[in-house]
Amino acid sequence: MSYVVIVDPFSTGKLYAPLLNTLGLSCIAIISRPNLPAHFTQDLVPGHFTHVLDWSPEAAHFLDALGVQAVIAGCETAIHLTDRLAKQLGLRGNSPVTSGARRNKYIMQQALEQRGVTHIPTRLVTRPRQIAQALEAVADGRQYVVKPINSAASQGVVFATGREAVAQALGSAGWEQKNDLGETNLGFVLQPFISGPEYVVDMVAFSGQYHIASVCRYTKIRRNGSPVVYDSLDTLDPADEALAPLLAYARQAAAALDVAVGPLHMEIIWAKDGPVMIEAGARLHGGIAPQLFQQVYQPDLLSLAVDSYLGRPAPAGPGYSRQARHGRIGFFWTDRPGTFQGPGNERAAATVPGYGGHRYFVSPGSALPATLDFATCPGLFWLSHDDPDQLDRSAEQLRAFLWGH
Structure with missing residues (x-):
């Protein structure tokens, strides 16, 4: 056996x-x-x-x-x-010497810098008494991001403009609190805010050779005073020549993080000076994305990850999967605190073209906070279709049927 x-x-x-x-x-x-x-x-x-x-x-x-x-x-x-x-x-596996580069948001930026790969200048703050020193590098009028070094998704991420707001964000951060992973926050990183469209690249490493399994683009909207409320995640075609600089950068960053085996989930901002990695994780894309990718890409992320771990060779060909259909994950949001009354019209939702499924993160009768980030997102749905324009029409219908907006 x-x-x-x-x-x-x-x-x-x-x-x-x-x-x-x-x-x-x-x-x-x-x-x-x-x-x-x-x-x-x-x-x-x-x-x-x-x-x-x-x-x-x-x-x-x-x-x-x-x-x-x-x-x-x-x-x-x-x-x-x-x-x-x-x-x-x-x-076979990834080196335990460099595990931190694939988990710790400060160490991974340092790994990029050490390899000469475009990175985000990052200050590490592990004790409240270090806040004053960190503020010396903060410029008034510039926007910054404060986030835990070992959290997941967008939990604990705070945007602040200027020294006073950054000081408040660091001072009120969840020092030594448990995050959504059940881990104690080990500290926080302070980074200048990088603007531009946000992409997700999922790769699978085959002895250091990186196969692009999927490319997606996030659409985030400003709601409830937060700029990081999720609207949608759309799949893209890795064969699109316009994406070549993004994929080349992703492979460079993966090498800097010393990924030799298995999947790597990487979030990238395409800034005015080019792509720059926000963070990465040496695991499958979370949520329902791997199931959606099975309908969209050939070969898909999950089967590629299994092949890598089992020591099978990388797929022959151009180094990326083929996009067979168009896919989208859409997110629900709540504009004011309330109570979840229960599922919407699920029977009608099932008739929407391309409907793949939906998921609520809350149960009937539970409290609903105003949506500020993914951690407070109340649910999502997913779609795939041959016609990309149909995704827009179907997403509008599903939000009306399942959430009322």
Whole structure:
């Protein structure tokens, strides 16, 4: 029997085991730490695994004796342990020496700078007493971003203009608070705000060769005083020559982060001087994106990630997947606090051309804050269609049927 270990098989990491099972491989789940939040651990499907083990040195000895074929990072919380365990078991993986470059928002910018890749000048603030020194580099009238170095999505991100606002943002930040991953905030980065369209590039590494699995562009809107309310994420064609500089930059950045095996999810701003990485994570794109990509791209992100972890060669061809259809993820938002009354007209939504599904992040009767970022986004839907113009019409219908806007 051949085994594959999946560390923290949560979020989109839960998609690996069913696919691996169909390939005749048995999966073992390793839970990296005991205090992971319930909204993560509820993704675990015990029936997909022969063993579900809490991490311990004894677990490592058990795996070594059993013999495993690969170690996979299920989600953000798994990055460090996956790298260490793969090395300990003598398996292909990313170096544990550089794990921080694939998880810590300060270290990853330093890694780009050290390799001469375009980066964002970043100040690290790990103690409140360091705020005064950090403010010395802040220019009045310029906009900045303050965000936790080990959070996920846009949780804890604050935009501030000028020294006084930056001082307030740092002073009121969630020092030593738990983030959505159940991790304690280790500190904050202070960065100048970089403007421009935002893209997401998902790559899969095959011994340092990077196959582009998907390219998407975010549309964010200003609502409720926040500039980062999500409106949509649209898939793009990697073969589009206009995207060539973006993809070339993404590959350079991936090399700087020392990604040798598995997927890399990278967020990039295409600024006036060219692309620059905002942050990256050595795991699958989160949410429902991998399922949407299965309808849009050939080969798709999930199957490519499995091939990489299993030591299979990169696909022959141009180094990127083919776009077979157009896809979109649309997001709901709430303009004022209230209470979620329950699902909208789901029967009508199912008749909308290209409808793939929808998901609410809240349950009936629960409180709804005003939407400020992805952490406060109440739900989403997804679409795919041969006609890109149909996505606009269908998105408008779905928002009306499912959310009332």
